[in-house]
Amino acid sequence: MFDRNFEWSELVRFATYAGPEATLGVVSGRRRQGKTFLLDAVTRATGGFMFTATETTEADALRQFGAALAAHVAEPTLFRFSHWDEAITRLMSIATSGPTTVVIDEFPFLAKASPSLPPIIQRALDPGAQRTNTPVRLLLCGSALSFMGKLLAGNAPLRGRAGLDLIVPTLDFRLAAQFWDIADLPTAVLTNAIVGGTPAYRREFTQGDTPAGPEDFDDWVIRAVLNPGRPLFREARYLLAEEPELRDTALYHSVLAAIAQGNASRGGIADYLGRKSTDLAHPLGVLEDVGMITHETDAFRKNRSAYRIAEPLVTFYHAVMRPMWGDLERPGRAADVWSRAQPTFRSKVVGPHFESICRTWARWHADPATYGGHPSRVASGTVSDPGAKTSHEVDVAVFGRDTDERETLLAIGEAKWNDIMGLGDLGRLEHLRSLLAARSGAREQEIRLLCFSGAGFTQELRDMASRDETIQLVDVARLYHGS
Structure with missing residues (x-):
């Protein structure tokens, strides 16, 4: 298990809750993030029951569920449930020796075939039904984000019934580099621009085949991603x-x-x-x-x-x-x-992805001293330039809040993957800063300038930054290891 300490601790807390009543938890997240791996691990660790649904009819789903539940409780004959009321009632009775983890994975498949299933689970968790329930720790899991997001929202039947609402996230760029075991940082950026932070793409999809370094990256793309015989291809x-x-x-x-x-x-x-x-x-x-x-x-x-x-x-x-x-x-x-495809890869894939990495760093990894304040929001934006009758793109805009809780602009930045940044780039940022300061009434020096580059900086720009703390240079090493 890699970097799922928070998710694991929450699942263990939920599974080992000592109350006598049945409880409900919901686990969601994008596909291939390791949800099933986590749930299988907690089920095994607690001696629980896990059922993985498939896309099928209600009758077939009930047959599959009855067979799996009978096998779990060592029933010599299969359970033959005629409807989900029977199945859920029987499920809620299996925790006879203490809290028991029950996982229904791919729950949206069941709910699609049986729309009445969420209300049935709601009734099973009502105070009246709890008198006959055992301490089942029921976890519903799914990757259909639109469905799972509505499961506990608004007037949904299960609203207010869950003691856990856990989203398993994608690994961010720093964690992804560790997970893929890529020491060369530019190679880590390029790899992340293709496969992101999805754990399954390293283990199941490439079977541990990772770029050995910059000299191997192109060969890795050809053999692992653009190869019609490999899973990543489709x-x-x-x-x-x-x-x-x-x-x-x-x-x-x-x-x-x-x-x-x-x-x-x-x-x-x-x-x-x-x-x-x-x-x-x-x-x-x-x-x-x-x-x-x-x-x-x-x-x-x-x-x-x-x-x-x-x-x-x-x-x-x-x-x-x-x-x-x-x-x-x-x-x-x-x-x-x-x-x-190299020009397209650099301009349409790596360039925008590098900008996204820079925004992630600015929001979650940078030291607040970098801006002279705590960031509360980071975004990209467009600045109008009436004098030149044009507009300019800002790759990174960092906002914070003043003592009166009003939003203030802390910093603006430009991100370039392939270009060495110099005084010309700094001059552009200074011009944009003056436009933004004039619009907001802020002092120009209160807005820091951030230069992000994957290729480095000229000596003149480095010298300027060393004399002026309002100018921050962020290279790939700082993105991955610094603040």
Whole structure:
């Protein structure tokens, strides 16, 4: 188990709760994050019962569940439940010797076939039913984020019934480098830009095959990602196919392709697809609900926002693989495709991903002294420049709060993966700082300037930063190991 101490401790706390009543917990998270691994481990550790649902009919699901439950309690004949009321009532009686962990994995499959199942579980947890219940510790798990997110929300039947609501997150870029055991930091960034922080992509999908260093990275991409005989090759397609909410997969793939090509606004996506902007409200909303994309408000203009793909492998697929899919399906063509895709990989995949890493660092890893205050929000944004009749992109904008709890701008930054940053880049940030200070009334020197670079900095810029603490240089080493 890697870096799941918090999740494990919460599961153990829930499973070992000593109360006499039955309790409910919910575990969710994107696919391939290790939810089943965690739940299987806690089930084994506590001698519990785990049932993994499949996409099937209600009658078949009840048959499978009855067979599994009978085997767990050593019943010589199978349980033949005619409806879920019977099954859940019997389930709540199995903890005869103390708290017993019960896991129903892929719960959305059961609820899809039997919409009455959540209300049935609600009734089983009501005070009246608790008189006959045993201390079952029931954990419902699923990867369908839209469904799982609504399970305890609003007027849902199970609202207020859960003693655990645990989301298993993706590993961030620092943890991903440790998990993949990549010592060379630029290689760690490039690898993270393709596979992100999904644990299963190292163990199950590549069987431990990791880039040995910068000289091995291209070969690793060819043999592990662009190889039609390896699981990662089709994984991005399967991620969409596995989402029950995504019925018209062609449309959703097209929307993701538009975003992967750099179209972050709804209007830009609509232009790319040749559709009206209003036609995209539903598909964008669904993709956001299932956790495939994020919708981020502009740092400086509340009426603007940007859509970004949440899973790096999906970005890589749509930017690099999908346009050349026919070539990639033929064995032996991956090296040629990868050679031709280098400019696209750098501009559409690595560049935006590096900016995202920089925002993550600025929000969660940077020392507050870097900004002269505690960050409360980090975003990207657009700054209008009336004098030049243009606008400028800000890759990193760090906000905090003053003593009156008003939001203040602490720092702005620019991120460049391939370019050595110099005084010209600093001058651009200084210009943007003056525009923002004039708009907000803040003193310019109160807004720090952050230069993020994967290639390094000129000596002139280093000398300037050494004399002025309001200028912060952040290289790859500082991203991964510093604050």
